[in-house]
Amino acid sequence: MSAEDDHSVSPLPPAALDDPHLQPYARRPEAAQTVAAVAMVIGFLGFIGFGVSYWVVASTQWQAATFGIGLFGFGFGVTAWGKYLMPQGPFVEERHQFHSTEAERDAMTAAVVERGGMVVKRRKVLGGLFALGSTAMGIVLLFPLLRSLGPKPGRTLFQTNWKKGSKAVTINGRQVYEEDLEVGGVMTVFPEGFEGSSPDQVILIRLADTTQPLSAPGRTSWGVAGYVAYSKLCTHLGCPVGLYQEQTQQLVCPCHQSVFNVLAGAVPEFGPAPRPLPQLPITVDAQGRLRANGTFDQAVGPGFWERP
């Protein structure tokens, strides 16, 4: 029975001490009280213990043990008190219909449709202006809310800092020389001056002592001295393709297990990656330093709408 329905004075049923509904649920209330009391004492001691272990800067485990066991014990005691020692019931509560009467619904509908409709119909100009004004406000609000957040993509996604002649350096900015890697070795390199830059990361692999022709057509001159260089960004979701398996000549992305064939121009052989890793043409200058011999011929990383 809800408070709104009934404002008359209605008697509640008499309840006497021996009413079974008011008896504790436990058959042996004294025993239940002892259990609840012991649990609450454990809780109390746990809380004190937590205070002490904090004071003496005890380990995290000690703090957790005292506080956690304290909370659990205390909670167990309070729950047992409620479950076994408070009136067992069962008690009942009537539901009431909370929907309105048909007349009340009609009155509401009439107020909205007729009163509101009348106002709008009689003043169509004002209604139209209100709609126009609030729409305009909503649209112009989007500019600061959305447009201020960041720059437009433009051509950014198609560009890297690799240019023809860029020196390949390690993350620490150290120049990479031809003799730096053994056959089977890999290294992450960046264009000089952009160490650590995400879109520029390139994985350098030494396949052999002499230039290996890739099975990708037209890329014979893209490698040098047994080195090949690929964008390290997975074409699936942009994770660094960090695992190189020399025996099978595969690059594996640890995120979603896309596998790329290094000898075939890093074409995906397996997994969700849709495209080969873009290859960076490289060369060795007179001092034996590795340099880019051009730039990527396509956007690096995962796919996006503007990509042709």
Add this chain to the structure above:
Amino acid sequence: MIDESLRWVDDRLGIAKGGRTFLDKIFPDHWSFMLGEIALYSFVVLLGTGVFLSLYYVPSAHEIIYHGSYLPLRGQRVSEAYASTVGLSFDVRSGLLMRQAHHWAADIFVGAIAVHMARVFFTGAFRKPREFNWIVGVTMLILAIVNGFLGYSLPDDLVSGTGIRIAYSIIESVPLVGSYLAFFLFGGNYPGSGVIIPRFFIIHVLIVPLILLGLLGAHLGLLVKQKHTQFPGKSKSERNVVGSPMFPTFMAKTTGFLFMTTGVIFLLGGFVQINPIWQFGQYESYKISYAVQPDWYMGWLDGALRIMPSWEWVGWGHTIPLEVFLPAVIFPGIVFNIFYTWPFIESRHTKDLAYHNLLDRPRDRPKRTAAGAAMLGLLGTVFFASSTDVMANFFDLPLMGVLWFFRIAVIVVPIVSYFLAYQICNELRQAEGLGKRKRALAVTLTESGEYRTEESEPRPGDGAGVELEPVPVPAFIDVVPPELATGEGVRRVMR
């Protein structure tokens, strides 16, 4: 004293009448109603521990040299976010306990919501008039998952940074506006202009929790307004609720349960290590760790991304990365839309427009139960698919074989689950007296050599006449001797 203060307040706010009704609110006694309480109380723990963490965490990608007490990191260049998270773990007293309790509470929060939702689904508690509350609940589930991901990303460690990178690429995969959305959110091409950590921080600690609190108020407000559902049973009908009153019984039980839930979370937080970011190291976009797994509630999306074939669509000068867009945007979109619209799908199918306050046993609604089993089968399969690499290593199987197993299982498992659940429901319905305790039969040999069987006496719990008839909550306990209590002198109250 209490009388006087209550009068003072009631003069101004008029709370006595409604307050009394609220104290008499009946809570049905069934264990499955505790699942939502676990979610509520882990949320309370999240708020408490989260406030603690926010006092020490620095939401900044600015690079500094680490000088804290964790020796292996000393002298390394790390972000302020990472340094402050390591710092609050090792250099703030009780900090590690609070941080790990916060992480465990988040995992338990989403888990409890999921199990609570399954309970509501399989018992049909979402039916008229409770569709609103179902929608509010589904929204809270989504927000809980989103906020869990955001919070997991804040320490700027290697594992969570990889997660942010993946999130960027997923946003980028949206046709037409994807790269704009990603650039706006991150302030540029990945990793952006250093704004993502402060932005994630304010969304994680202010915006989403505020919405969650509002929805939580609506969830509980609707629960009070519409009253609880209940399982059918003695004296229980569509027109009443039978159980324990709010005050004092339920209040005592639930307060105790708050303490117990918190206790378990803190025990986990102190004894079971979670997210040891000092082992992962600072995030760098060119570094990666093996067996990278997100928190459990992101596993289903990660698994969907793994088993999706590489179907990129290219044409008319544009690219749609379907291998990302379908599993990471369309798939969860479909799943959550099915969740949102299920009450309406079902009522359209059953043409049932009546009010439902009594719950179904899952077996009595075989089609709904089977549909739920199929959804659980689907989500479970993609969840396990998020560990294809770990499984391949652990069982020494070829990765490709494991992947193809899951690609087939994701179609087969839901279908098989549907028909299996449907069949089990139908067979359970036909079995008589299932789930009730059987009475023991005593076999005796008489002197004449006859065998006789006798049914033993009913025991408590056999359900034979031990339950009392429910009564309204009485106003007070009459202290007159029971033999004199005939209804005279009973206090009358406005109700």
